[in-house]
Amino acid sequence: MREVYYGKEPFDLRLTVLRMLRRLHIIAVITVLGTVLFGGGYYVNKVLLCSEDMYAAESIYRVEYEMSEAAAVAVIYINEMSWNTYVGTQDFIDALQRQLERANRENSLQVSVSDEELRRVIKAFLKSDLRVSSTVVTTESPEKSVRIALAVEAVMTEEFPGWIREVAGISVIDSGDTAEKVIPDVRPVRAVILSAVLSLFFAVAAMLLKEVRDDSIWLPALLWKRYGLRTAGTLESRELAENLSCFFEGKKRVAVCAVQEGVDSGAVLDKLKQKAGELAGWSAAASPISDPEVCRELRRADGILLALKAGAHAGKQLEYVREYLEQQGCEITAVVLTDADERLIREYYGFPRRGVS
Numbered sequence: 075m076r077e078v079y080y081g082k083e084p085f086d087l088r089l090t091v092l093r094m095l096r097r098l099h100i101i102a103v104i105t106v107l108g109t110v111l112f113g114g115g116y117y118v119n120k121v122l123l124c125s126e127d128m129y130a131a132e133s134i135y136r137v138e139y140e141m142s143e144a145a146a147v148a149v150i151y152i153n154e155m156s157w158n159t160y161v162g163t164q165d166f167i168d169a170l171q172r173q174l175e176r177a178n179r180e181n182s183l184q185v186s187v188s189d190e191e192l193r194r195v196i197k198a199f200l201k202s203d204l205r206v207s208s209t210v211v212t213t214e215s216p217e218k219s220v221r222i223a224l225a226v227e228a229v230m231t232e233e234f235p236g237w238i239r240e241v242a243g244i245s246v247i248d249s250g251d252t253a254e255k256v257i258p259d260v261r262p263v264r265a266v267i268l269s270a271v272l273s274l275f276f277a278v279a280a281m282l283l284k285e286v287r288d289d290s291i292w293l294p295a296l297l298w299k300r301y302g303l304r305t306a307g308t309l310e311s312r313e314l315a316e317n318l319s320c321f322f323e324g325k326k327r328v329a330v331c332a333v334q335e336g337v338d339s340g341a342v343l344d345k346l347k348q349k350a351g352e353l354a355g356w357s358a359a360a361s362p363i364s365d366p367e368v369c370r371e372l373r374r375a376d377g378i379l380l381a382l383k384a385g386a387h388a389g390k391q392l393e394y395v396r397e398y399l400e401q402q403g404c405e406i407t408a409v410v411l412t413d414a415d416e417r418l419i420r421e422y423y424g425f426p427r428r429g430v431s
Contacts, residue, residue: 089293090285092421094278101277108273113266120260129216131223133250134201134208135230138242152238157198157207160234161226167192169233173225185221195219196226209250216253223250289389291382292418297409300389301396304407306379308414309342315350318379321408325376328353328407331368332361333382333395342381342412362398363391369402377407384414 094101139151152160160166167189178184187195199208209230211223227246235241291297294305306317322328330346332339339358347353357375359368372378378399382392392409399406 085286089422090282092418093285093292094281096418097281101274101281104277104280105270105274108276109266109270111269112273113262113269116265116269117262120258120265121262126214128212128214128256129219129253130210130212130256131216131219131250131253132208132210132248133223133227133230133246134206134248135227135244136247137205137207137244139205140240140242151204152207152241154198154200154207157200157209160238161196161198161209162193164189165237166229166234169229170222170225173228174221177221177225181221183217183221185218187218187222192222195222206247211250212256216255219253220251223253226250288386290386291384291388291392291411292415293422294409294411294414294419297382297392297411301392303380303396303409306408306410308384308411308416308419309345309349310414310416314346314410317408318346318350318353322377322379325407326355327375328356328377328379329359329372329375330356330379330381331359331372331395333363333380333392334388335361335364337361337381337383337412339381342410346410362395366398369399369404372399372404373402375404378404380406380409381412382409383412 137152170192171189174185174187178186195211195213197210197212199210200206201208209223209226211219211226213219213222227249230244231246235243294307294311297303297305304321306321307314330339330343332342339360343353343356343358346356357371359371362368380392380395382388396406
């Protein structure tokens with residue numbers, strides 16, 4: 075017997091593509107659901123449930139370092155991460171609170187901000203040049219943003235240079251005395267398109283992974299490629315009668331044995347008789363999965379025809395029955411595929427199968 079084990083046969087691209095085409099509706103549903111879930115979630119979060127308007131006031135500074143040479147500046151300049159660290163230190167926040175208290179005494183509009191809120195609303199950035207930095211204050215009120223921005227400017231120009239040895243001075247080149255409304259970077263159309271593409275990709279990838287790892291039997295040819303078992307074809311194939319005549323010639327007692335528990339071997343035998351005429355000496359046997367003692371009857375037979383229902387998980391069940399029958403001394407003559415997808419078979423071979431009902 076030709077020994078071929080499941081998982082070692084060549085990858086069948088044609089069968090995989092045909093199976094994937096059969097699942098286009100599933101892929102489409104997964105894609106739509108993913109688009110609605112992720113793209114719709116983005117739209118709801120960024121558009122429908124968008125928080126209140128925010129206003130930002132930006133101050134731009136020129137920083138003068140103690141070392142004037144450009145090469146030296148490149149070594150000791152303050153990078154963006156360092157700027158954000160400095161404006162978040164307690165010394166800077168304390169100085170900023172003092173500036174805000176002074177501004178509150180001079181203005182009727184009182185601005186009270188906690189230390190944690192100040193750390194949250196102030197961000198520092200580097201502009202186009204190493205000596206040019208900026209701070210951006212973003213709050214829910216334009217007046218509040220401007221008041222904090224001006225206080226930050228006072229700390230940066232009056233107190234901060236004395237804390238850092240390398241900094242000779244800081245001057246404001248563009249004051250944050252006005253606040254602009256922050257326009258959120260919301261792109262729902264791109265989010266929906268990206269969600270659709272990713273959902274389609276993962277749907278196809280999941281289907282391909284399932285197809286590669288699947289042990290299903292869809293074609294009679296797979297029985298020979300995977301298990302080395304001769305196949306009589308399907309119950310609807312034209313060559314069924316000729317194959318039965320060839321495989322079981324001279325055998326007087328033949329048992330039609332079901333592989334899966336749900337396969338009615340008696341009904342399969344009746345169908346075989348319709349296709350191949352009166353099969354004298356042929357009998358129906360239950361599946362060894364449901365009745366292990368059936369092997370006593372099978373050992374007395376001259377030939378065994380396994381009736382395997384095509385579809386999912388058929389491969390593993392066939393492996394189990396084959397191993398069990400071999401251990402019991404029952405030699406399998408051939409296999410017939412029941413409930414096969416004849417349309418898939420015709421498409422796989424690329425021509426209409428004559429004699430298919």
